[in-house]
């Protein structure tokens with residue numbers, strides 16, 4: 001009986017911290033033929049911001065609790081997708097035609113895909129369309145070198161999308177590395193035209209599922225990554241803020257994996273800056289003309305390696321910073337590290 005019900009396409013959008021997943025998702029959801037897309041977002045930081053910045057037509061957007069989607073939060077994804085389908089069936093939410101999951105930049109997609117695919121109910125209802133992995137042309141090479149998560153994300157992709165090519169052409173070394181990790185995924189430079197939606201939903205059955213491992217794959221994880229958040233109790237000037245963050249990025253860029261936040265500046269009242277830094281690079285802020293939710297505090301989320309909270313508080317002392325929230329216990333992933341060399345054998349090499 002269930003075989004008569006059309007399956008709902010589901011795509012997984014992944015890529016290392018700051019590679020451009022939310023930016024791409026926003027662009028894709030703006031396409032008229034992507035109305036009716038349910039979105040599930042999981043973030044690595046100890047506070048979620050991305051879901052505030054993505055708009056869907058009928059607000060069909062779900063922020064999973066922060067934490068590692070491929071380990072401690074792995075079963076949350078099943079619960080969330082199941083509940084989405086149930087509420088779609090009983091009419092408590094707008095019907096949707098497809099689902100996109102944006103994983104956190106630290107998630108290894110293989111255990112997530114495996115978990116979704118082996119769930120009997122979801123197996124009946126979902127059609128996996130693609131695993132799309134964003135690779136940052138600026139920071140991607142270094143991330144692949146230092147972080148097993150980045151390599152694992154490349155290894156399972158059906159498509160590799162190169163982002164930030166407007167800032168830097170991908171180096172031949174980066175392209176060769178990608179081909180070595182995943183020879184079957186085409187490497188595509190992000191198009192700027194309306195063809196974006198096809199990137200997620202015009203692939204056919206996920207290659208990962210055809211190469212599905214027999215058992216739950218072990219998540220690939222770096223050790224020593226920490227996340228914490230601060231609020232700024234007094235509004236900084238843009239210059240003081242840029243100097244503090246710029247100095248941090250130039251001194252500790254390799255370990256400053258990601259900074260994002262919402263900040264109101266003393267010299268731009270009435271606007272909220274959406275601030276981004278990825279390793280050594282600070283991005284131009286986007287400006288909102290109001291706070292995206294009821295929390296009107298300037299706040300920053302840091303994902304770092306070996307940079308202390310005290311160090312960060314000291315650097316932003318001019319803005320009266322306070323620790324904001326601490327990640328609940330259980331965030332840290334206790335999976336053993338996977339050597340980079342073994343990652344190409346993760347899916348499909350059996």
Ligand SMILES: Nc1nc2c(ncn2[C@@H]2O[C@H](COP(=O)(O)OP(=O)(O)OP(=O)(O)O)[C@@H](O)[C@H]2O)c(=O)[nH]1
Pocket residue numbers: 015016017018019020021022023024043050104105163164165166167190258260275276277278283284
């Ligand atoms: N110049 C340029 N900037 C980009 C591009 N894609 C993303 N960015 C910028 O890179 C920063 C990070 O982008 P996000 O879309 O937030 O990255 P993300 O992968 O969702 O980040 P996490 O969820 O933290 O892993 C933002 O400032 C974006 O505006 C691109 O193709 N070109």
